[in-house]
Amino acid sequence: MDRQAQIDFILDHYENPRHYGPLEDATIVQKGGNPGCGDVVTFYLKVDDEDRINAISFEGEGCTISQAAASLVTEMFTGKTLAEVEATSAETILDILGRELASTRLKCATLGLNTTKEAVRALRKR
């Protein structure tokens, strides 16, 4: 994708966030973000006995990239296992969002991924 296509892709996720809003009967609710800068997200995961994410949603506020990347994460991880979340790197997110834009805002771009990973860590401790 060229730069404008990447921008359009991110703006589409920002303006039409996927899987937005609280999830009833979530297995875990995980907050993440940077209130000082205004980027906050809450992720809701519904996980079955085989460690598969049957449903994932988020809600939040913040900059375009942080919220678009959170939306992207919900699309990526629906139906995936906890191990697949753990194996997903920031590089994957940057590749999808476009490095030219996202690498200058690495913290924002990875907020959704890191919050989901934090949820997985918390689940593993249970």
Added chain:
Amino acid sequence: MTAKGYAFPDKVVTTEWVAAHLNDPKVRIVESNEDVLLYSRGHIPGAVQIDWVADLNDPIARDYLNKAQFEQLMSRHGIANDTFVVFYGDKSNWWACYALWVFELFGHTNTAVMDGGRLKWEKEGRPMTTEVPSYPATEYRAQDRADYKIRAFRDDVLAHIAAGRPLVDVRSPGEYTGKLYHMEGYPQEGALRAGHIKGAVNVPWARAANPEDGTFKSADELRQIYEVEQGLKPSDNVIAYCRIGERSSHTWFVLKYLLGYPNVRNYDGSWTEWGNLVGVPIER
């Protein structure tokens, strides 16, 4: 901006003024945000975007762009040496002030900030566009980057402390008092030590702005904060700092241009440098 009593009223322009100068060839409107895609979602017609990461920072070293890079940046945006550059942006012009500060490192002081930034412009229902303008390239000749005038380095801060001169820590009270080693949620941007530079007073940067519309507070309100509460005076030699020097550029602008302090510097190394240095004085 005489109504608000600023020492340099021409350093702040109103949204009305900008609306009346959208097609003024001697004026360039520059949007600078924390949110890198905010400009793409809509901006003031004719405004160009300058991004603090991609455009103003050196990509490798922790420093700003050099003279040649600044000249290229100006040329690309059609900014000439005599262009009046008006900055605006998100978060009460936090990043606009940062960009303005970098411009002034290179001697481009023919600048101002649009009071209220994006928030006020949008609230007033003024026109926005997604069209990215293009201007003829200029032959810009920058001055050498004059770091010594408005920028402080760690050795300057040590000398400042030794001389008993005032410092303003513009971070949150949690960071200032050492309860937080980093901004919440960002452990990778922390430091090995928490607290503040010895002798610094704490005035969170956003106290200088009105939260409802992002405008700067009046000179009287600002004097109440910095002078009555904190004991600063215009003859002071002041250094402001935060975490990486962005929030403190807002306070630098307030002290230098709104209250007219002639000797104010921004320590952009800030806490991410000081809190990792060996043997420097820290208080909690």
